[in-house]
Amino acid sequence: GAGVSQSPRYKVAKRGQDVALRCDPISGHVSLFWYQQALGQGPEFLTYFQNEAQLDKSGLPSDRFFAERPEGSVSTLKIQRTQQEDSAVYLCASSLAGTRTYNEQFFGPGTRLTVL
């Protein structure tokens, strides 16, 4: 595809359920970023990858959050035992270069997670 895609676009989970959110970056993009955007707030950094290596996960809010990118392309953000405070839009972005040089990040449309 031409841009970053994310699936599902909307997800409703009952509190305590596990969820998995998928990000397909632009083909050939080396870097991949995840952000969390709560209602009425700016996006907040969660984690980023350079190829399959997770270089920074300092933004993950708890050990219930886990991200992977095993083949250096598609990435999955998993949230275990979801809580109501996890309700947010989860944004994925990719950029062409590695994280040692600046390249524009291209954002996907996001996955809106609602935890009931």
Place this chain on the structure above:
Amino acid sequence: AQSVTQLGSHVSVSEGALVLLRCNYSSSVPPYLFWYVQYPNQGLQLLLKYTTGATLVKGINGFEAEFKKSETSFHLTKPSAHMSDAAEYFCAVSGPNSGYALNFGKGTSLLVTP
């Protein structure tokens, strides 16, 4: 650590009036600064960016911003507002120390009235 502060969570202007959205940054290293726009139920779109070089940067849709190191500011302006400019605007900062991950402000909602 790097951060940005956007002054004013809501700004209202008349169509044709000047748009001014304020952003101040904090950074211990030379910052990379950005403005993004988000329309309802859509993804983030880059309006403009400052990395190095000329401090006045022009972006899409007639927007521009000026990097002022002495004031630690990167305010966004547009001479004449259009109805289609109504959206949420986010200022962001990044740099090599964070792998170029973006640190966003809380956003400013721009309302344009006829």
